[in-house]
Amino acid sequence: MYDKLFNYIEQYAGLPLTETDRQIIQEVFVPMKLRKKQYFLQEGEVCKYMAFIVKGATRQYTVDDKGAEHMVQLAIENWWISDRESFTMLTPTIYNIDAWEDCELLTTTKADATRLAHIPAAVQALREMDINHAIAMQKRVSSAIAMTAEQRYAQLVESNPTFLQRFPQHMIASYLGMTKETLSRIRMKASGK
């Protein structure tokens, strides 16, 4: 179960993990299983855990006054889930995170994660991860405010094509900030080419 996380850290850091490092990581990260639709985090709670997805798929979303869900983030294997703001600042979260597929996760808390500061590869991997996270967020913001629906869809096909197989249309549409009908029209047009 931990191999995926070890690989992830070594690859991101470009540094090997020692046996002691691996031992510490196994103490810092605790396995958690979620069944489909089970919550990892619910609006109003303080986000206690940050998790690495070993297997499965999750979604992070807000729910508006009319009960509509707005997908903020979709995640699959090798992705991290948490509400970073609530996790760090300990303020109540505005998000829900739940499993869209049965999940195997490796979770850590803010307190336990401080032990990673002594593992050079983990420090480097977390730094790289932060950079990639910021870049992905920036892309998502700029596509949301400046791209057409077609462009947003094309960008998703290019960057995360597996999402289209793992999540249903209405979730993809919400993730891209468009209606199900618009997405369906764009997909028809794209496949007709």
Place this chain on the structure above:
Amino acid sequence: MKKKISFSAQGQRADIGEMIIYRILPNRYADAVGPFVFLDHFAPIKDSPDQSRTKQGTGAHPHRGIATLTYVLKGEGEHFDSQGNHAKVYSGGIQWMKAGNGILHDERAIPDTQTGDPYMHGFQFWINLPSQVKKENPEYLTVDANEVPIANLEDNRGWLKVIVGQYKNLVSKIPTYTKQFLYHIQVNAGKTVSFPAEKGMEYAIFLPQHHATVNNTSFHAGDFIAFDTQEGTIEITNAPDTAADILLFGGEPYTEPIVAHGPFVMNSLLEIAEAYQDFHANKYGKINYQAEEHKNN
């Protein structure tokens, strides 16, 4: 001799809901000025009925290792905490909360119901505590606008309010644990004010809304200006058009290690880990909003 300016910077946007907030400190050049480790500027905002988030704030959250200080220029701030404190301050007032070994608090802001002014404008500072004070129990204090000591600057140059620390014989009610000061200075149009700076003390200026000339260099509204620690004077010259508000703050350097994560400022990473652990173990207590509201009504 005039003090050397070591750098100046504009704040980063760090909004909460509808509030427009500029994170002035820490910034890319400085982690602290004296004991001050954090400054958010809540830019002036006019309340409108659809902006309900302004009333909600961030929600309850803990602090440890610092004192938070909210200085309300305009508006009405409401405070709740897990020690059973519930209070309101109005325009010109100050709330001080020594988090010490840990407290949960919640703050809300609405337009001032006493003046009817629709604008809200204020500051939040975090003041670092010496390691032994970080272990002490929390305390809370409000200082109403009329309790803030004020000095008129001679020759009709303006006035100075002592928010924290001492200015001449005027002393703020806010407790201090090291030598420190926070002054709100209003410089009248076209006037110059000058302050001697002590060697070894750290000084900074923030210009919330007006441009001004500081030690012969002109700065814009929103600028944060830091100085070297040599002896010298700080001279502020205002433009001829209107009175300018200035925050001058600092103190003796904080010499212990500073490790800051989220709402905690401690002396080691281990203490940060404990602070998070204790939160999830419910060691900061609980806020009982209804009981507090009832008690005050």
